[in-house]
Amino acid sequence: MPELGRKGFGLLSILGALLLWELICRAGLVNLSLLPPPSQIAPALWKILASGSFLAPLGQTLGMLLIGYTIACVAGVALGLLMGCSDYLYGLLEPLVEVIRPVPKPALIPAMVVFLGIGAGMKITVVALAALFPVLINTLQGVRGVDPVLLATARTLGCSRLATIRKIILPASLPMILTGMRVSLSMGLVLVILAEMLAAESGIGFLILDLQRSFQVRPMYAWIAILAVVGLLLNVLFEMVEDRAVPWRAK
Amino acid sequence: MTATAGYLSIRDVNKVYGGQHGETTTALKSISLEVKQGEFLAILGPSGCGKSTLLQIVAGLIDGTAGEVVLNGRAVTAPPPEMVYLFQQYSKSLLPWRTVEQNVALVFESKGMKKRDIAARCGEYLGMVGLAAFRAHYPWQLSGGMQQRVAIARALAAQPRVLLLDEPFSAVDALTRIELQSLVLDLWARQGLTILLITHDVDEAVFMADRIAVLSARPSTVEMVVDTALPWPRDAMGTRELPRFLQLRHELVTHLLQRQNAGHVDA
Numbered sequence: 179m180p181e182l183g184r185k186g187f188g189l190l191s192i193l194g195a196l197l198l199w200e201l202i203c204r205a206g207l208v209n210l211s212l213l214p215p216p217s218q219i220a221p222a223l224w225k226i227l228a229s230g231s232f233l234a235p236l237g238q239t240l241g242m243l244l245i246g247y248t249i250a251c252v253a254g255v256a257l258g259l260l261m262g263c264s265d266y267l268y269g270l271l272e273p274l275v276e277v278i279r280p281v282p283k284p285a286l287i288p289a290m291v292v293f294l295g296i297g298a299g300m301k302i303t304v305v306a307l308a309a310l311f312p313v314l315i316n317t318l319q320g321v322r323g324v325d326p327v328l329l330a331t332a333r334t335l336g337c338s339r340l341a342t343i344r345k346i347i348l349p350a351s352l353p354m355i356l357t358g359m360r361v362s363l364s365m366g367l368v369l370v371i372l373a374e375m376l377a378a379e380s381g382i383g384f385l386i387l388d389l390q391r392s393f394q395v396r397p398m399y400a401w402i403a404i405l406a407v408v409g410l411l412l413n414v415l416f417e418m419v420e421d422r423a424v425p426w427r428a429k
Numbered sequence: 430m431t432a433t434a435g436y437l438s439i440r441d442v443n444k445v446y447g448g449q450h451g452e453t454t455t456a457l458k459s460i461s462l463e464v465k466q467g468e469f470l471a472i473l474g475p476s477g478c479g480k481s482t483l484l485q486i487v488a489g490l491i492d493g494t495a496g497e498v499v500l501n502g503r504a505v506t507a508p509p510p511e512m513v514y515l516f517q518q519y520s521k522s523l524l525p526w527r528t529v530e531q532n533v534a535l536v537f538e539s540k541g542m543k544k545r546d547i548a549a550r551c552g553e554y555l556g557m558v559g560l561a562a563f564r565a566h567y568p569w570q571l572s573g574g575m576q577q578r579v580a581i582a583r584a585l586a587a588q589p590r591v592l593l594l595d596e597p598f599s600a601v602d603a604l605t606r607i608e609l610q611s612l613v614l615d616l617w618a619r620q621g622l623t624i625l626l627i628t629h630d631v632d633e634a635v636f637m638a639d640r641i642a643v644l645s646a647r648p649s650t651v652e653m654v655v656d657t658a659l660p661w662p663r664d665a666m667g668t669r670e671l672p673r674f675l676q677l678r679h680e681l682v683t684h685l686l687q688r689q690n691a692g693h694v695d696a
Contacts, residue, residue: 334514426525
C-alpha cells in the first residue's frame with residue numbers, strides 16, 4: 179500500500195500541471211485556438227478513442243517501431259557478442275562503429291528517403307539504425323565486463339568456448355543488454371515519429387503534422403497525449419520484462 | 430593415504446610481470462614443489478606474495494614466464510580435466526541466474542548427459558555438502574558458507590583428481606570456516622583427492638595439510654617445506670589442542686612475523 183500511496187501522491191503533480199494549464203487558458207493569457215485548455219482537448223481525445231480511429235495509425239507506427247527495433251536488438255546483441263568475444267573482430271569493427279555511432283540518426287532520414295522512398299522500408303531502416311547502437315555498445319560493455327573469475331571457473335570446469343558464450347557470457351551480460359534495449363526503445367519511438375513526419379503518408383507522426391497543417395489543433399493535442407501514454411506503457415512493459423528476465427539483479 | 434611420488438611437479442616456475450614503462454616485477458622466482466598423489470599440500474605465504482598466481486599457473490589458467498608444471502607425466506598447458514580450481518570469491522564463481530542444482534548441472538551438461546541423470550548426479554553431490562534440501566534455491570538466497578558449499582559440490586561433480594583451493598574459506602565467518610575445513614578434509618579422504626590449498630592462515634594450514642610449503646614475500650621463493658606430522662583423522666577441536674599442533678603453529682607464526690618485520694626494515 180505505501181508503494182501505491184507514493185504513486186498516487188505523484189499523480190498530484192500531473193493533475194496540478196493540467197489544472198494550471200486550464201487556468202492559464204481560462205484567464206485568457208493565451209490564444210485558445212493555438213493552445214486550447216485540457217477540457218477542450220479531452221472531448222477530441224474521447225472522439226478519437228471511441229470511434230476506434232486511433233487503431234490504424236497506432237498499429238502502423240507501432241508495427242514499424244517493433245520490426246525495426248527487433249532487427250536492431252538481434253543485430254546489436256549478435257555484433258556485440260562477436261566483438262566482445264573476439265579481439266580480432268573488435269579491432270576490425272570498433273573504428274567503424276565509432277564513426278557511425280555519433281551521427282545523429284535523424285540526419286540520415288533524408289538520405290534513406292533518397293534510396294528507400296517513403297514507405298515501410300525507410301522507416302524500419304531508420305528505427306533499426308537508431309536502435310542498433312545502444313544495444314550494440316551495451317552488449318559489448320556487458321561482455322567485456324564479465325567477471326574474470328566467472329570465465330576462469332568455466333575454463334577449469336571444462337566448458338567449451340561455445341558453451342561459455344551461451345551459458346556464461348550471454349546471461350552475465352543480460353542486465354547490460356537490457357539496459358541498452360531500454361534506451362533503444364525510446365530512441366526507436368522518437369525516430370519512427372520523426373520519419374513519419376518528414377517523409378510518410380501514414381502513422382501517428384504523419385497524422386500530427388497533418389492535423390497541425392490543416393489547423394485541427396485539438397485532435398493534434400489529443401494525438402500527442404496518446405503518444406505520451408504509448409511511451410509510458412512501452413516503458414512499463416519493458417520494466418516488467420526486465421524484472422522477470424534478471425531477477426538476480428536486485429541483489 | 431597411499432602417496433605416489435612425482436604425481437604433480439612444479440618445476441622452476443617463474444612469473445615476471447612487465448610494467449608500462451619497461452620495468453618488471455618478479456612475482457614468482459624458481460618455485461619447485463613435488464606433490465604426491467593423494468597428498469594434501471598447503472602453500473602458506475603472506476598476502477600479495479603471488480600464491481594465487483602460482484596456483485593459477487598450476488591449474489593451466491595462466492602461463493608462467495619460465496618453468497613447467499607436470500601432472501601425471503604430462504605438461505600442463507591448458508586446464509586439465511582432472512584438475513579443478515576453486516576460487517575464494519564464491520559469489521563471483523556461481524551463476525546467479527541458475528539455481529543451486531543448475532549450477533552443479535553446468536558440469537554435466539558439457540558431457541551430453543540426459544536430463545534425468547543430471548538431476549540425480551546433482552542431488553548426489555549436493556548431498557555430499559549437505560545442501561540436498563536447497564537445490565531449487567538461487568545462490569544469492571544462501572549464506573556465504575552455503576554458497577561456497579555449492580561451489581565445492583560443483584567442483585567435485587567435475588570429478589577431479591586434483592583440487593586446487595585458493596583461500597576458499599577466507600571470506601566466511603570463523604565458525605563456518607571450521608565447518609568447511611572439516612567438510613573438505615572429509616571429502617578429500619573419501620574421494621582420494623590430491624589437494625593444493627593456498628592460505629595465509631597458519632592455523633588452517635597446520636590443521637588441514639600433510640605438508641606445508643612456506644613462500645616468501647615478492648619475489649616469492651619456497652622458504653621451507655615442513656611435514657605437519659599430525660595424526661589422521663583431524664578433529665576440529667582435538668587436533669588443535671595437540672602439543673605438535675601448538676608447536677608447529679608457534680614456529681610458523683614466529684617465522685612469518687620475523688619475515689614481515691624484516692621486510693618493513695628493508696622497505
